[in-house]
Amino acid sequence: MSEFTIDAHEHDQIRVLSLKGYLDAHTAPQLESSFQRELESGRYKLIVNFRDLDYISSAGLGVFMQFIEEVRKHDGDIKLANMSKRVYNVFDLLGFPVLFEIFEDEKEALLSFQNKS
Amino acid sequence: MTRISKTALLAGTGFGFGFLILFHVILKAYGKLDFWGLDLIRFVVILLTFSGIAAASWLNEQRGEDNPLRHLGILIAVGFVILVLSGLLSSSSSGSFYLEDGKWIPTTYGSLFISIILAFLAGTAAVLACIRIVFLVFIKRNRKTQRNVIFFVSTLGANLVMAGIVGSPSEDVFFVVSPFSEILFAASVIAIMIIASRMPWIAYLTKQEKLQGLLLSFFGSIFFTLNTIFSMESTNQLAQSLTYLHPALRLFVAISFLLAAVYLTVCFASTLFHLPTAEAFDRKKAELSTMHNLSKLVKNVFNQDELLTTAASLSRQICEADGAWIEIDARVARPGNAETIGQGHAAPRNTTWTAISDSMNKDDMQRVVAALSRVYTMDPSPQNKPLVIQNAARDKRITALQGSKLPVGSITAFPLQTHDKVIGRLYAFKRMNYGFDRDNLNSLSAFADQVAIAVENHWLITALMEGQRLEQELLVARQMQQKLLPATLPSSPVFDMAARSIPAHEVGGDYYDVVRIDDDRIGITVGDVSGKSVSAALYMAETKGIFQSLTKFLSDPRHVLQRMNEALYGTIERNSFVSLLYAVLDTRRGVVEFARAGHCPLLWIHGREWQFLRPDGIGLGLDGGAIFEETLAVETVKLQPGDIIIMYTDGVSEARNSDGEEFGYTRLAEAALDLQRDSAEFLLDGILERIHDFTRSDVIEDDLTLLILIWKGN
Numbered sequence: 001m002s003e004f005t006i007d008a009h010e011h012d013q014i015r016v017l018s019l020k021g022y023l024d025a026h027t028a029p030q031l032e033s034s035f036q037r038e039l040e041s042g043r044y045k046l047i048v049n050f051r052d053l054d055y056i057s058s059a060g061l062g063v064f065m066q067f068i069e070e071v072r073k074h075d076g077d078i079k080l081a082n083m084s085k086r087v088y089n090v091f092d093l094l095g096f097p098v099l100f101e102i103f104e105d106e107k108e109a110l111l112s113f114q115n116k117s
Numbered sequence: 118m119t120r121i122s123k124t125a126l127l128a129g130t131g132f133g134f135g136f137l138i139l140f141h142v143i144l145k146a147y148g149k150l151d152f153w154g155l156d157l158i159r160f161v162v163i164l165l166t167f168s169g170i171a172a173a174s175w176l177n178e179q180r181g182e183d184n185p186l187r188h189l190g191i192l193i194a195v196g197f198v199i200l201v202l203s204g205l206l207s208s209s210s211s212g213s214f215y216l217e218d219g220k221w222i223p224t225t226y227g228s229l230f231i232s233i234i235l236a237f238l239a240g241t242a243a244v245l246a247c248i249r250i251v252f253l254v255f256i257k258r259n260r261k262t263q264r265n266v267i268f269f270v271s272t273l274g275a276n277l278v279m280a281g282i283v284g285s286p287s288e289d290v291f292f293v294v295s296p297f298s299e300i301l302f303a304a305s306v307i308a309i310m311i312i313a314s315r316m317p318w319i320a321y322l323t324k325q326e327k328l329q330g331l332l333l334s335f336f337g338s339i340f341f342t343l344n345t346i347f348s349m350e351s352t353n354q355l356a357q358s359l360t361y362l363h364p365a366l367r368l369f370v371a372i373s374f375l376l377a378a379v380y381l382t383v384c385f386a387s388t389l390f391h392l393p394t395a396e397a398f399d400r401k402k403a404e405l406s407t408m409h410n411l412s413k414l415v416k417n418v419f420n421q422d423e424l425l426t427t428a429a430s431l432s433r434q435i436c437e438a439d440g441a442w443i444e445i446d447a448r449v450a451r452p453g454n455a456e457t458i459g460q461g462h463a464a465p466r467n468t469t470w471t472a473i474s475d476s477m478n479k480d481d482m483q484r485v486v487a488a489l490s491r492v493y494t495m496d497p498s499p500q501n502k503p504l505v506i507q508n509a510a511r512d513k514r515i516t517a518l519q520g521s522k523l524p525v526g527s528i529t530a531f532p533l534q535t536h537d538k539v540i541g542r543l544y545a546f547k548r549m550n551y552g553f554d555r556d557n558l559n560s561l562s563a564f565a566d567q568v569a570i571a572v573e574n575h576w577l578i579t580a581l582m583e584g585q586r587l588e589q590e591l592l593v594a595r596q597m598q599q600k601l602l603p604a605t606l607p608s609s610p611v612f613d614m615a616a617r618s619i620p621a622h623e624v625g626g627d628y629y630d631v632v633r634i635d636d637d638r639i640g641i642t643v644g645d646v647s648g649k650s651v652s653a654a655l656y657m658a659e660t661k662g663i664f665q666s667l668t669k670f671l672s673d674p675r676h677v678l679q680r681m682n683e684a685l686y687g688t689i690e691r692n693s694f695v696s697l698l699y700a701v702l703d704t705r706r707g708v709v710e711f712a713r714a715g716h717c718p719l720l721w722i723h724g725r726e727w728q729f730l731r732p733d734g735i736g737l738g739l740d741g742g743a744i745f746e747e748t749l750a751v752e753t754v755k756l757q758p759g760d761i762i763i764m765y766t767d768g769v770s771e772a773r774n775s776d777g778e779e780f781g782y783t784r785l786a787e788a789a790l791d792l793q794r795d796s797a798e799f800l801l802d803g804i805l806e807r808i809h810d811f812t813r814s815d816v817i818e819d820d821l822t823l824l825i826l827i828w829k830g831n
Binding site (some may be wrong): 004032057058059061062063065066069078094095096098099 | 136179645647648690691692693694696714715716718731733734735736739740744750767788
């Protein structure tokens with residue numbers, strides 16, 4: 001049904017997951033297992049790039065909540081970047097901007113990781 | 118046949134018989150009654166009398182009963198009786214006729230009676246023989262059968278008519294003096310040959326029946342050959358008696374007996390030739406009936422145990438094996454079935470099996486099963502190929518079995534395959550070496566496919582039934598969830614309220630509720646649990662419980678939401694959350710005070726203006742407390758008469774049409790402005806209709822909830 005793909009690459013020991021397509025209850029498990037893999041291999045500095053994401057549902061938002069606690073416990077973070085206005089509105093409505101750092105683009109997110117360390 | 122027609126036929130026959138006796142007595146008494154018409158009357162009476170016997174015999178036969186041996190038996194009995202009678206009479210009363218003027222005249226009245234009775238019985242026997250043979254011919258008939266029978270009956274009729282019309286023939290020769298008579302007789306002989314050339318029913322007899330048939334046809338052919346000779350030979354008492362009654366009768370009897378003699382002789386030879394293949398034929402028939410049983414079995418697919426037991430027992434029958442069993446790989450078995458599969462303890466891991474054997478106890482069977490399953494597990498390549506071990510004692514593939522003294526000589530196994538998957542195996546073994554021939558293997562292979570299909574069907578049907586059960590349970594859940602929503606909403610002269618919640622699936626995560634706090638204040642909430650269907654519905658029920666209990670002693674929106682967040686954060690899964698709006702309407706002051714926990718903004722329509730109000734606040738269950746409390750803001754609205762407050766879930770604002778466009782906030786507000794505002798219920802219906810017109814779809818993608826409050830003022 002709805003297409004959803006994740007492209008992962010690494011940038012200065014920071015993992016960037018680029019999402020594409022529709023993130024909803026059907027595709028959320030895909031993102032879940034991606035996060036799972038990153039955490040299992042001990043990578044806790046994560047950036048999620050939303051540039052090509054067309055749609056996100058509440059189930060999609062839930063995935064970020066599921067992992068943020070553990071990531072932060074290991075001095076890491078999940079930073080969000082390149083959101084379209086529509087996707088941002090969904091995050092915003094639920095109050096995510098107070099829970100996650102959201103950046104205009106990937107570079108800013110990378111910079112914020114590097115400044116911190 | 119009715120009683121009346123039976124009586125009529127009997128009476129007719131009796132009358133005919135009486136007439137013939139009388140006729141001949143008069144004939145003897147007066148010497149000659151010489152006019153041609155009398156002879157014709159005699160012929161017609163004879164014809165009618167025997168036609169009556171034929172009709173009675175034909176009608177008396179149970180139709181549809183195709184037992185060739187029964188017909189043969191009757192034939193033999195008839196032939197035997199006539200042979201004995203004519204034999205006895207010829208020896209006891211030789212010279213009962215003398216020839217005068219080319220005609221047989223009985224010497225005494227006694228011999229007159231005896232010969233008429235003999236002729237009458239012989240005629241009846243001929244009729245019965247003909248009818249029985251016609252019955253035999255019609256077994257497994259084909260297109261030509263009826264034509265052949267008609268041909269024979271026609272030649273017979275032609276013979277008789279010729280004999281009857283030409284009149285009193287010479288007595289010492291068989292044929293009526295006419296060149297046509299010989300041609301017609303020859304035609305009858307040809308018809309007899311044609312009829313006797315086809316006996317398909319012999320092949321279908323079992324070996325036992327074939328032996329019986331052989332015996333019956335052997336004696337039958339002898340009896341009828343002798344009878345035929347006696348009826349043709351002019352010096353014989355039988356021939357003389359028949360001719361005395363009427364030469365045409367003699368002709369009829371001769372042709373009928375000839376038919377029986379030829380037919381039975383061919384029958385004997387044919388059965389003899391079929392004997393060597395009788396066993397193979399029996400086996401094929403057994404296989405066919407086994408297949409037939411299986412197709413019955415396929416219908417009864419509700420119990421896998423029964424299915425496998427019957428299948429194992431049938432596979433044993435098919436190849437006359439000493440034991441058979443069926444293994445189902447539990448890894449491919451559908452979940453939910455695995456617990457009921459199998460008898461005994463699964464020998465190889467991950468499989469369950471059902472075994473049938475007369476010659477082996479359970480433990481021994483288990484050892485064979487274990488030894489054989491190892492053949493497959495050791496060598497991965499033949500997983501979907503049949504396995505044949507003809508000499509178990511020598512075969513290197515099953516060393517585990519050797520020295521075990523188990524009575525196993527040859528073993529074969531076939532994979533049970535559905536599509537590309539091997540779901541299990543069918544095994545069979547025999548005590549003797551080289552027990553499985555090619556026919557056995559072919560039948561077992563075909564049977565294995567049938568079993569695989571049956572098992573697959575069983576799985577599909579159980580899955581289907583399981584699905585239906587879940588559907589039923591979801592229906593109950595839906596009814597229960599509907600009861601979690603308020604059955605009635607408070608009504609008052611100062612406001613009008615309406616609400617509706619439509620789940621996208623059987624159950625959903627949307628929630629709305631209204632509580633009366635005190636005389637002046639009413640608490641209103643609309644919420645949305647993240648996720649879909651069942652899990653969302655469970656959290657929705659929890660949310661309702663928390664809301665109902667908190668509003669008993671709290672009224673301030675901030676406090677209510679803070680406490681709700683604490684309660685939910687402690688119990689809800691980390692990836693789930695609840696967005697919720699909580700408003701308190703003060704009916705005395707006309708004020709709405711509300712807070713928003715990550716929920717869709719509240720729509721306030723004020724005259725011709727509209728406004729979406731979204732005070733800060735994050736969803737319930739996202740944060741343990743500090744951030745939630747810091748961000749939560751409360752907003753107050755002072756209502757004027759005619760103002761409308763609309764609370765909803767994202768199923769309304771995000772309802773999409775086929776282009777992926779969302780219904781959105783603006784359309785919602787404009788709909789509320791456009792529509793009649795007198796009744797909250799009408800307005801609600803109107804907005805839902807607008808959404809439906811927009812999406813042009815009867816399928817709701819997301820749970821949808823809409824609550825409307827129209828303020829009328831004091």
